[in-house]
Structure formats: C-alpha cells, structure tokens
Amino acid sequence: MISVIICSANSEELQSVRENIDQTIGVAYEIIAFDNGNAEKGICELYNQGAERAKFDNLVFMHEDIEMKTEHWGAKVLEVFAAHPNLGLMGIAGGGYKSVVPSSWYNADLEVNGGFYCNLIQGFKYSGREAFLDYRNAKNEKLTKVASIDGCWMATKKKIALANSFDQDLLKHFHAYDIDFSLAVGRQYDVAVTYEVLLSHFSEGNFSHNWEDEILKVHKKWSAVLPVNADGLDEKTLLRYERRAFRMYFEKQLDKGKTYHELMQICWHARKSRIFKGLKWYKMFVDLWRVWGKADNFE
Structure with a gap:
C-alpha cells in the first residue's frame, strides 16, 4: 500500500499521470496531489504536508511529467524495502559521490569512473532532443547504494519522511530538495538506485539562477558532512x-x-x-x- 504525493503545476499532466499510476502500480494506493500552478508554495512545504496526510506507511514522491513503464511497480517497491531493512530512500537515478564542490546529485566535474547510476527513459522538454533509455549500472546490481538521488521519483517510508522533513524553511522553491533530503536520510539509512522500476521522465530539468542559489544553500547546510562517498573512492x-x-x-x-x-x-x-x-x-x-x-x- 502506497501513498503517492505530487506537487502539480499542470492539470492535464496530473490527470495523465493519475491514469498511468492506476494502470501500473498494482497495489492499493492513494494519490495526494497539490494544485500549485500558481507556485504559491515551495515543493518542500507541500511534500511535508503530503507526508503528514498519507494514510499508508510507504510513500512515493514524484513529478507529474512522468509515465511509469514497469507493471506492478508498487509491488516491487514494497518488495525491495522488505528485503533491505536499512533502506531509507530509493530513486531511479543517483550519484555515488556527492562532491564538496556545488553541483547537482552527481559528481561536479570530477574525473572519477562511474558514480552515475540510473534507469529511466530520459526526455528533453527544453532542448527538443530525442528521448532515450539511460541505463547506467556499472556494478551490475539490482540496487546500488548512492550518496543522493534525483527527485523526479523517490520512494521512502512515512516514518522516515516525518523524521527527516523536507527543509521548507531553507528551500522555498522547487530545487535541491532531493539532494537535501538524500543527505538527511543518508545519515541513518541507505540511499539507493533501483534498476527494477522503469519510467519515462519527459523533462531534463532547468538549471536556472534560482537552481544555483538553492544548491548553494544546501552545500552550506551540509558543508561539514560533504563529501558523501558511497562509492568508497x-x-x-x-x-x-x-x-x-x-x-x-x-x-x-x-x-x-x-x-x-x-x-x-x-x-x-x-x-x-x-x-x-x-x-x-x-x-x-x-x-x-x-x-x-x-x-x-x-x-
């Protein structure tokens, strides 16, 4: 049983992903969707509200510009968490090393082998490039431990989300929440990328000045913890x-x-x-x- 939490900015995309979830999740579920088309609230605040409202113990935070491809992916999420008691956060893309240098969830211009793990069909809303399957599994695993994950799709437990709430006081917009949440959860639990759930993500992200400002806030907050070296480099x-x-x-x-x-x-x-x-x-x-x-x- 899973509570799916979505911060929505587009009613048509929300309706589409609702139908997709219903057709593919394969377990009892609820959708907690917030209409935030006017961007009055930041994603952290709404995600915290969603976690508090959730009636199920398993949570999935996801964007609305997504199409789930794996049949019965909800059952797979429950199975993976049951098999890995110390797993606290799971995504479909993540970085094995979170640098001290300000960056997204992957390495910041570091000459290291691997360190980028993902399994998704990546679309390009802004550049117009053709979508492709981005599968990077250098360790040939079903589940790879990482330092931080991409926020387009994140699975966790309600108790973990409540104990490590999204920092709505620090991050008031729509960026860097995934890195911040990964680093918070990773202090006590494993953070990992799964290769058993596949989705299409229609957007490649928008790295604006606002994104850079939010990233710097997160790096300042976690400066004594970084780097996080899940790859053991x-x-x-x-x-x-x-x-x-x-x-x-x-x-x-x-x-x-x-x-x-x-x-x-x-x-x-x-x-x-x-x-x-x-x-x-x-x-x-x-x-x-x-x-x-x-x-x-x-x-």
Whole structure:
C-alpha cells in the first residue's frame, strides 16, 4: 500500500499521470496531489504536508511529467524495502559521490569512473532532443547504494519522511530538495538506485539562477558532512579532483558575474569538509586565489 504525493503545476499532466499510476502500480494506493500552478508554495512545504496526510506507511514522491513503464511497480517497491531493512530512500537515478564542490546529485566535474547510476527513459522538454533509455549500472546490481538521488521519483517510508522533513524553511522553491533530503536520510539509512522500476521522465530539468542559489544553500547546510562517498573512492585522489573541480567551478561563476565576496563565502564553507582540514583548505584557497587574480571584478 502506497501513498503517492505530487506537487502539480499542470492539470492535464496530473490527470495523465493519475491514469498511468492506476494502470501500473498494482497495489492499493492513494494519490495526494497539490494544485500549485500558481507556485504559491515551495515543493518542500507541500511534500511535508503530503507526508503528514498519507494514510499508508510507504510513500512515493514524484513529478507529474512522468509515465511509469514497469507493471506492478508498487509491488516491487514494497518488495525491495522488505528485503533491505536499512533502506531509507530509493530513486531511479543517483550519484555515488556527492562532491564538496556545488553541483547537482552527481559528481561536479570530477574525473572519477562511474558514480552515475540510473534507469529511466530520459526526455528533453527544453532542448527538443530525442528521448532515450539511460541505463547506467556499472556494478551490475539490482540496487546500488548512492550518496543522493534525483527527485523526479523517490520512494521512502512515512516514518522516515516525518523524521527527516523536507527543509521548507531553507528551500522555498522547487530545487535541491532531493539532494537535501538524500543527505538527511543518508545519515541513518541507505540511499539507493533501483534498476527494477522503469519510467519515462519527459523533462531534463532547468538549471536556472534560482537552481544555483538553492544548491548553494544546501552545500552550506551540509558543508561539514560533504563529501558523501558511497562509492568508497580513494579520498586522497578525490582531494586532488575536488581542488581542480573548484577551480573550474569558480572560473565558470566568474564568467557568470559572481563577485569575489560571493565566491569567498563558498570557499569559506568548504573548509568544514573533512577532506579540506587544515593546510589542505589553505592550498585550495591559494589555487582559487590564482583564479581570482585573473578576474577583473573584485566587488
């Protein structure tokens, strides 16, 4: 039995996904849908309300621009959670390493092998590219532990969602909630990507200035916890990659008009990370100073 929670911005898409869920879920369910077409509330606030209202112990948070492809996928969700008692959060796409460098749920320009796991049919609402099956299962597993997952489809338990509520005070829009929730749940439970549920996601996402602002809030909040290294990668090597990724990130941000003060704040919060303790952070700061020294804008 599953409570499906949806923050809706399009009534036609909502109706379509309602019908799709009814045809494919295969278990008793309810849909808790919020009409948020005017964007009066952030997704975190509505997801928290949905979790509180849910009458079932198993929750699925999902976007409305989705078509579930797996028959009886609800039964599969229940089966996977029953077989993995420490599983707290499951998605269909995720990253095995969540970097200190601000990024989405996958690696931020780090030269690491793998680390990107997914099983979905990816559509392209904004670019117009042809949809394709994006299947990345480097470990050849049914369930892969990760650091964070994509928020287009997320399965969890009601007790976990209530104990690790979406941070509606920090995130008031529609971005970064999935990373924040993954990191919160991952403190006590496993976060994982399943390859036994397939869906079509019609949108590739929109990485706007608002998205960047929300990502920075999450990175500041979790600066003492990052990086999260579910892949068990060599952290000495990762330190070198992180330093280089920071240089690339700052160069891009300077090109976008970020100021010295704004970038310094990001650098300052990174000092809390375990891989940047002491002189390691100082060395990174020197690297970034060289980047800043090339900039014309030091406001």
